[in-house]
Amino acid sequence: MDATRERTQAAARKPVDRPAAEPALPPTLRRNAPLVPTDSAASRSLAAVIAILTFLAGLCAGAAEIVASSAGQWQGTVAQEVTIQVRPAPGRDLDADIARADAIAKAEPGIAATRVFSKMEAERLLEPWLGSGLDLSDLPVPRLITLKLGDQTPDLKHLRAGLTEAMPGVASLDDHALWLQRLSTAANTFVGIGVGIVALVLVATGLAVAFATRGAMAGNREVVEVLHFVGADDDFIARAFQRRFFGLGLRGGIIGSAAALAAFALAGLLARNWRSGPAGDEVEALFGAFHIGWRGYASVMAIGVIASLVTAVISRLTVRRFLA
Structure with missing residues (x-):
């Protein structure tokens, strides 16, 4: 019994032979950069293009909201009065x-x-x-x-x-119905034009992302071939590109939306400074105080989010078509 215990303790004290650690890869075979680099000149240019397009779309959306709210105020004011003309x-x-x-x-x-x-x-x-x-x-x-x-x-x-x-x-009554109809038509036309411009800007964003994605795929063709060789499927590669371009789109969308909101805030500040003069009175009568309201703020921020989503979706579709 004692001899068995001694053999067990001796075996526990004996060092165990462990396999040798795998040698580290040479620096030339390591890849510390992501599959789709986001800090390159092309990536920064794409983010700047998305920011500019988002800024323009935000200005169109905010201007359409200002016109719609001002037209609503005009219609409400005019609808509360009628006119009798005595000749x-x-x-x-x-x-x-x-x-x-x-x-x-x-x-x-x-x-x-x-x-x-x-x-x-x-x-x-x-x-x-x-x-x-x-x-x-x-x-x-x-x-x-x-x-x-x-x-x-x-x-x-x-x-x-x-x-x-x-x-x-001699006397006639004018209820301003014709004028209100024309005002409503003009306001709806302006809002429709603003929505159309926003849609065109989003289409331009998608086209820019498609060209940038094809360029990134062409620049990383060897990496894509190696990923296919080791068993990576098209979904894995498409997700990698989608994540990277979504980050670029989100960055550009946030910058463009913030710039549009800052522009409206600056316009409102200048309008308040001009209000003391006759020109300020005319501007305020036409466009109000350049206050876009919560709907305007929500629409401008939504455009930034939509731009980033469009970037992600277009990049994924472009990668899938490139790999097909």
């Missing part, structure tokens, strides 16, 4: 006709308030077309009455019929 007629008292039209409008349910334009105010409205300094006293300049609509929707057909019956050929 001078021979043998009629213009002031009496204006007072009668104003009384008919105030008697209509749904009309919150009325405002009669004076003769001087009516003539001032013609200055953008006729210029200032003209004597319009001899011209039959119509007089205007603006009606502000209340919460209750008025019956404009009934009001128009009442004006026509009381003062035929």
Whole structure:
């Protein structure tokens, strides 16, 4: 029993022969660089192209959002008012006709308030077309009455019929429906053009990525052949290219989106500085305060993400076609 224990302990103390470590590969056979290098001049150029295209697409999307929101505000403001036009007629008292039209409008349910334009105010409205300094006293300049609509929707057909019956050929009602329709058409056209430009920019991004991917495949042809030789399939190679180009697209998309948001922030700051002058008032009346809102910010950031996804998908499809 003691002899058996001693043999066991002696065997445990005996050094075990281990296989020798495999020799390290020579430096010429090592590959420390990734399959698709991202720090090359071509990769940096592609990231810059994606950033520029994303910046342009973000500007188009933000501008379309500004126009859409401004058009909505214009339509909301104009839709809250209608206008009565009272024309001078021979043998009629213009002031009496204006007072009668104003009384008919105030008697209509749904009309919150009325405002009669004076003769001087009516003539001032013609200055953008006729210029200032003209004597319009001899011209039959119509007089205007603006009606502000209340919460209750008025019956404009009934009001128009009442004006026509009381003062035929003298008073008429304009609900601005034609102008609102044209404004809506123009705003929708501009938004459609912006969406089309964004789509074209994304197509251009895809084409640039396709050419860059084919160039990277041609430059790494020997590496791809070695990977095929050791058993790597096309999916493995395509995933490697997809990861690398997705990183490039994400970098360019983030830079382009951030630059577009910074441009809108700078435009808003300049608009606030210009607001004290007449030019600033006109710019603010047309485009607001250059504030794109949460939808604009979301659309600009979404374009950056979409650009990176397009980069990944196009690179994978290009690799699959190259290997086919």
